[in-house]
Amino acid sequence: MTETHDAGGTLLVGFVLFPGYTALDLIGPHEVLVRSRSRCILIARTRESVTSNNGIRISPDMTFRDCPELDVLVVPGGPGQEHAMNDEELIAFIAHQTAGVTWIASVCTGALLLARTGVLTGRRATTHWLAMEELARFGAVPVRERVVWDGRIVTAAGVSAGIDLALSLTAAMYGPTEAQRIQLAIEYDPAPPFDAGAPEKAPNELVQQLRGSSRFALKPA
Amino acid sequence: MTETHDAGGTLLVGFVLFPGYTALDLIGPHEVLVRSRSRCILIARTRESVTSNNGIRISPDMTFRDCPELDVLVVPGGPGQEHAMNDEELIAFIAHQTAGVTWIASVCTGALLLARTGVLTGRRATTHWLAMEELARFGAVPVRERVVWDGRIVTAAGVSAGIDLALSLTAAMYGPTEAQRIQLAIEYDPAPPFDAGAPEKAPNELVQQLRGSSRFALKPA
Numbered sequence: 001m002t003e004t005h006d007a008g009g010t011l012l013v014g015f016v017l018f019p020g021y022t023a024l025d026l027i028g029p030h031e032v033l034v035r036s037r038s039r040c041i042l043i044a045r046t047r048e049s050v051t052s053n054n055g056i057r058i059s060p061d062m063t064f065r066d067c068p069e070l071d072v073l074v075v076p077g078g079p080g081q082e083h084a085m086n087d088e089e090l091i092a093f094i095a096h097q098t099a100g101v102t103w104i105a106s107v108c109t110g111a112l113l114l115a116r117t118g119v120l121t122g123r124r125a126t127t128h129w130l131a132m133e134e135l136a137r138f139g140a141v142p143v144r145e146r147v148v149w150d151g152r153i154v155t156a157a158g159v160s161a162g163i164d165l166a167l168s169l170t171a172a173m174y175g176p177t178e179a180q181r182i183q184l185a186i187e188y189d190p191a192p193p194f195d196a197g198a199p200e201k202a203p204n205e206l207v208q209q210l211r212g213s214s215r216f217a218l219k220p221a
Numbered sequence: 222m223t224e225t226h227d228a229g230g231t232l233l234v235g236f237v238l239f240p241g242y243t244a245l246d247l248i249g250p251h252e253v254l255v256r257s258r259s260r261c262i263l264i265a266r267t268r269e270s271v272t273s274n275n276g277i278r279i280s281p282d283m284t285f286r287d288c289p290e291l292d293v294l295v296v297p298g299g300p301g302q303e304h305a306m307n308d309e310e311l312i313a314f315i316a317h318q319t320a321g322v323t324w325i326a327s328v329c330t331g332a333l334l335l336a337r338t339g340v341l342t343g344r345r346a347t348t349h350w351l352a353m354e355e356l357a358r359f360g361a362v363p364v365r366e367r368v369v370w371d372g373r374i375v376t377a378a379g380v381s382a383g384i385d386l387a388l389s390l391t392a393a394m395y396g397p398t399e400a401q402r403i404q405l406a407i408e409y410d411p412a413p414p415f416d417a418g419a420p421e422k423a424p425n426e427l428v429q430q431l432r433g434s435s436r437f438a439l440k441p442a
Contacts, residue, residue, distance in 0.1 A: 024252035024407065027277065031245035031380065034275040042277075049270065049280055054255040056248065056263075059270055059278035108408075129408060146412045158408030159252065163381065168414045180417035181427050186245065187329075187350060187379025189418030190411035191367045193389045196401035197410030206402050 010037045011071035011173060014097065016113075017044040018090055020080020023056040024159050025107040029074055032166035035182045036174055043067045045089060053079045064093040072169070073097045076162070077108030077128065082215060085116050095119075104153045105169055107162035111155045115140050124150040128158035129199050130214040160197075163188060231258045232292035232394060235318065237334075238265040239311055241301015244277040245380050246328040250295055253387035256403045257395055264288045266310060274300045285314040293394070294318045297383070298329030298349065303436060306337050316340075325374045326390055328383035332376045336361050345371040349379035350420050351435045381418075384409060 013033050015026055026042075034040040044050050044060035051057050075094060084090050095117040098104050106114050111127040114120050115138035125140040126132075126148040135142045146157050147165045154172075156165035167188070171179040196202035211217060234254050236247055247263075255261040265271050265281035272278050296315060305311050316338040319325050327335050332348040335341050336359035346361040347353075347369040356363045367378045368386045375393075377386035388409070392400040417423035432438060 022252070023248045027244045027248040030277065031243070031275070040276070049278075054252070055261070055282075056251065057270075057280040059280070061276075146410065147414070157410075158406075160384065160407050160409040160411065164412050164414065171414065176415065177424075177427070180415045180423060181430070183413060183415055183417045184420065184423040184427055185379075185431060186381045187418055188381040188411075188413055189367065189378075189422065190381065190409075190413065191385050192404060192409055192411065193368070193385065193392065194397065194401045194404055196404045197408055199405065201410065202401060202405040203398075206398070206405050209402070210406060 010039055011102070012068070013038045013040045013072040013074060014067060014070040015040065015042050015074045015076065016090070016094065017042050017050040017058065017060050018080050018084045018087065019050055020053045020078050020083065021050070021076045022078035022108060022159055023052040023054065023058070025076030025078055025110065025162055026058070028160060028162035029105070029107060029166035029169075031186060032163060032170060032182055033072075033074075035185060036170050036178055038072070038173070041067070043093070064089060067093070067097075070097050070101050072103045072105065072173070073101045075106040075110035075113050077106070077110040077112070079215065081109040081112055084113055091116055102152060103169060103172065105155070105165060107156045107165060108158045111135055111140070112138060114153070114155070119153070123153060124148055125153065125155040126157050127155065130158075130210065130216050134216050231260055232323070233289070234259045234261045234293040234295060235288060235291040236261065236263050236295045236297065237311070237315065238263050238271040238279065238281050239301050239305045239308065240271055241274045241299050241304065242271070242297045243299035243329060243380055244273040244275065244279070246297030246299055246331065246383055247279070249381060249383035250326070250328060250387035250390075252407060253384060253391060253403050254293075254295075256406060257391050257399055259293070259394070262288070264314070285310060288314070288318075291318050291322050293324045293326065293390070294322045296327040296331035296334050298327070298331040298333070300436060302330040302333055305334055312337055323373060324390060324393065326376070326386060328377045328386060329379045332356055332361070333359060335374070335376070340374070344374060345369055346374065346376040347378050348376065351379075351431065351437055355437050
């Protein structure tokens with residue numbers, strides 16, 4: 001395995017799995033990065049399949065214990081993030097890998113797991129729009145942008161933003177032409193039928209409804 | 222299970238799995254539809270996990286044999302579509318379900334599997350930009366749009382277009398407010414770092430490169 005990243009090398013990209021991850025947080029960036037020269041692996045506590053918050057069961061490739069040093073770490077989010085904050089083995093794995101990798105990435109509330117290890121303290125980062133205050137509570141500097149870079153750390157907004165993050169990360173890893181080639185291959189020319197993908201754009205009633213039912217809504221101030 | 226779709230009902234949405242599917246073709250629309258009132262299930266030949274073209278192993282919920290009548294059928298694409306065209310059990314399952322469902326959907330080259338059953342004959346449909354001619358060979362009327370509706374059939378362009386399709390389908394199933402709520406929840410406010418997601422927009426060199434290496438490139442005229 002390489003410890004440096006040069007234009008000709010293959011980088012090892014590890015995606016962390018935990019119970020209750022959001023499937024698109026994982027598969028969005030995976031679909032992009034796996035089409036680059038990267039080798040992509042899924043890592044979990046055991047080799048058993050891990051169930052997403054919505055019932056998708058995905059089998060990991062190796063365990064935290066067996067995982068070699070990565071070049072890139074990608075941490076998805078999802079409702080399971082809350083429980084994962086107290087999963088010492090998972091947090092230790094993330095902390096260990098973040099110390100050595102070239103790039104650190106998170107999608108959605110995966111940023112909170114990164115923050116839990118201290119690696120985001122004082123760093124600019126983003127997360128799902130419903131979790132921005134929670135991210136600040138864990139010491140990061142929340143930035144309301146879709147993809148936020150701070151040095152070797154790149155964080156994405158909610159769920160679907162992981163695709164945008166991965167294209168940006170691919171460009172950093174292998175250059176913009178490679179990112180564009182992959183964008184064309186997955187025909188990522190988005191055309192949502194509505195313009196309601198951010199709280200600044202969606203009907204206020206929906207924003208309030210999601211705020212009210214959010215797992216972050218009842219946190220003490 | 223309901224055979225009609227009313228505003229208060231829960232619809233049963235089935236996603237077909239076959240070896241070599243593209244993971245984002247599946248997970249993109251699943252992430253949207255599973256957040257609606259729909260019940261979503263993954264269906265495959267056996268209960269064993271099914272491996273995507275890029276090594277993602279997902280466990281199905283039931284077999285073709287055990288699957289009840291669906292309200293909505295979603296067929297993903299991927300390089301495995303080619304082999305799947307000759308998988309009699311898969312094709313028979315798709316043909317049987319398409320006869321009864323309220324809505325039929327495909328992503329990417331999943332449209333070719335639909336076409337294989339005859340359900341797209343003479344119908345407007347789309348697929349991955351590299352497979353448009355192949356779609357015509359199977360009797361459909363290819364339309365170069367991201368999401369194409371023809372009656373109860375909705376087809377999407379390549380890979381990532383399944384997210385746009387699913388929002389459109391959710392609006393048809395449960396109304397536009399429900400689609401917008403889900404769009405906001407998954408923060409689908411796309412901002413690709415490049416504008417290369419379609420052959421009309423990407424650098425011509427990349428278009429030619431992907432055309433040359435396409436599995437559809439060597440087909441006899």
